[in-house]
Amino acid sequence: MFKRTLAVLWVILLAVCGVSSNAHACMPDADGFGTTNFELVQQADAIVVATPTSETFNRNLDDEFNYGSRLSFRVDHVLKGEAGADLQAVKLEGVFKEVEPSNSNDLQGAHPDSGSGACIREKFQKGRPYVLFLFKKKDGQYGWRREPSLRVSEDYFGEDSLWVSTIRYYLEVQKNPDPLKQLEILKQKYEALVSSQEMTDDDKELALDIKFQVGGISPSMPTAFLIEAYKAIEEGRKNRFAVQEDDKRLSSFHLKKLQARIGWEIKESDLKSPEVPVDEEKARILKAFLGENHADAMEFFNNLLKKPGQSPVILAAVVRYYSQYGRYHEALEILKAHAYEIMNTGSERDAAAFLGAALAVNQVPGDYEKRRWQNDPELRKWWPKFLFGLYYNYTHRFVETKFDPNMPLYSYDEYYKPEAHELRPVDYRTWPEIAIYLAYGAQYEDDPVVDWAAGEIDTYLRVVQKNKKAQYNDFDRYFLDLPVRVLLESYNDKQEQFDRIQRYFCSDKDIRETFLKQLGLVRGYSDEVLVYRFSQYDGYAGEEQAYLKQSIAALAGRNHSIIFYGLAPFMQKGPFDYEPPEEGLGKQYFKCTVKP
Structure with a gap:
């Protein structure tokens, strides 16, 4: 449960500090399996004290966070790892920039720069030493691990500093080959610290850090620990391997530190994990068995x-x-x-x-x-x-049927692409669900289903142009529904797609009505943009206006909250009051020089 409390803390800090658009790549694990400091020490391939000496810049390097900037670090001494040639100097993603140093008296929080989008700190000062945690990459070179709140690049404050002494203590504990024995040693250390009548702030920091390790659930925990944790929940008792009781001094210390960090008063109840059903807590423990051996x-x-x-x-x-x-x-x-x-x-x-x-x-x-x-x-x-x-x-x-005004509705999940491609039918009409799924994916990469849809509409137009009665005699009344739906679902606001839909929209009354009706079924990322493109057109007949309003109401009713902003005035008199995003095609909307 302690790691779930850390997840609650992370959410609070996000609300205060904010994150950049790249930070979604390093959000905390939904199950609370964040890496503790003890695990970080255990899992790192090398831990060094190193000083950055120079910066290089290469636009060809693939780095979404600092655009190819690399720092060369001189390794001053090694805390963990073999001090071979590959640890004399290392090159890591980073930039030279003056920032506040780490908090020398804090084990729980990483440097504030770790919340800037790169997930870890990447801003350093030339000539200043740092404690770096390094991990071997596939190419054999050392690099970072990107995970929220990892203390992989903190300032070095000397051998007697809290962070370095904690690292050395954990390395000493990890010399014991028995993982359960390691936890027992940590538990005994925790009990010795909290039994002291005069705990220093450093003692409290270490006790809290040990508590997060011995009191939580993690994939790196020994199998016996996880089994015991599961049985303890099932039997309504406490895990005999874990820390048994909270210490009020630690709780008060933790609360004060958090208040100082974020700048407002927090109640102790704010840090408590929410009540979780027993089955859910058991399932979370079972997921931990999948993470390691x-x-x-x-x-x-x-x-x-x-x-x-x-x-x-x-x-x-x-x-x-x-x-x-x-x-x-x-x-x-x-x-x-x-x-x-x-x-x-x-x-x-x-x-x-x-x-x-x-x-x-x-x-x-x-x-x-x-x-x-x-x-x-x-x-x-x-x-x-x-x-x-x-x-x-x-x-x-x-x-598709859920109403949640705070969450947009996106049904496409790329994880099922291999199955959908395997099932792709010769005739998409025999399996419309596959066609629509593939259309979702066509927002990101070309897919033959879009060409099929355009071909079907072109076929319809060719026949209708030869014989105005053909739409009643030669086609099923729902012939246009699936092709039009595919074009709407695959729409990503590129000029080519806009021009194609506009051409069809303006070419035939039945096609235009089908677009207006199918719009209400759209599940993709471009629904609001499509509403704008269609709603700004001022040449609708009364029946067409009704179809458009029904579709907008359907989108809003399912949970597309953005649409509510302009829905009421449009329903009364129009136009739809929605400001399109700056990217894409801006304020373009469908226009017809000749009314179909």
């Missing part, structure tokens, strides 16, 4: 599966564990046995857990676009349809 938990998971009446969330965790540790086909059988019932009758939480397990079970680690079924002829026959069916069922039940 926990193959020795197989018997524990076998017993979970044998227990009658297990919740879908627990079953989903078993599926993921079996898949990761060599029982892939058994995991598939569990999915086949339970998935459709859970997806059709279960709660949103249960359905999301099973859908996530179904996706994870076939993903190739490290490459979300590769699948195990792609190399298994038998599995290839049924799995793509099975998974896409689960995805479509979930989005239909819990996404």
Whole structure:
């Protein structure tokens, strides 16, 4: 629970400090599995005290945060790692810029620059020493790890400083080869610190830091610790390996530090983790078994599966564990046995857990676009349809029909691209759900489904131009619906797309009415822009105006909150009062020189 409290703290700090547009890449783990300082020391390939000496700039370097700037660091001495040639000097992403130094008396917070968008501090002063945590990359070179609040590049304040002494203490504890023994040593240290009548501020800092390690759940925890944590929750008792009681002096100390950092008063209750259902807390512990080498938990998971009446969330965790540790086909059988019932009758939480397990079970680690079924002829026959069916069922039940005025509705999830491409039909009309999904993806990369849609509308126009009665005699009344929907869903406000829709919009009354009707079904990122493009046109007949208003109301009613700003005046007299974004095509809207 302590790491969940850290996640609450992160949200508070975000509200105060803000983050740049790049910061979404390093938001905290939704399960609270952030890296503690003890784990950071353990996982780093090298820890050094180093001084930046020079800066280089290369526009060809791929670096979204500092645009190719690199700093050369002279390694002054090594705290962890082999002091070989590769640790004499290192080059790391960073820039020379004067910033405030780290807080020398703080173990809980990283340097404020870590919240600027790069996720870690990357601003340094030439000639000033820093404590750097380094990780080997695929090319064998050292680099950063980008994760919220990691203390990977703090100022160096000497060997006796709190941060360096803590690092050295953790390195000493980690010399013990038994992970459980390490936790026991930390727990004893914590108890010794809090039992003292005269704790110094440094003692309190270290005690808090140990508490976050020994009192939390993490994928790097020993298997025995995680099993004990699960059983303790199931039996309504405390984890015998963890810190048992809070210390009021530590809580007060922590609260005062946080208040000083953010500049306003906070109540102790603000730092408490929200109440979590027992099953959810158990599921979170089970997810921790997936992060590291926990193959020795197989018997524990076998017993979970044998227990009658297990919740879908627990079953989903078993599926993921079996898949990761060599029982892939058994995991598939569990999915086949339970998935459709859970997806059709279960709660949103249960359905999301099973859908996530179904996706994870076939993903190739490290490459979300590769699948195990792609190399298994038998599995290839049924799995793509099975998974896409689960995805479509979930989005239909819990996404497309949900009203949430604070959240925009985006149904496209790129993780299902391999299945959708495998299922691509020769005739998109036989599987419109696949066509619409592929259209979502066409906002980002070209897809043949868009050319198909344009071809269908062109076919309609050619026939109608030859015979004005053809729209009644030669076509199904819904012939235009799917092609028009595909063009709307794939729209990304490029001039080519704008011109194509405008051409169709102005070429035929039935096509124009279909665009106005299908607009209300749009689920993509361009819905508000499309509303603007259509609503500014002033040549609508009364019936067409009604179709447009119905579609805007449908979009707003599902949860597109931005549309509410201009909805009321448009419904009364128009035009739609919405300011389009500066990017894209700005204030262009559909115009017809000749009314269809």
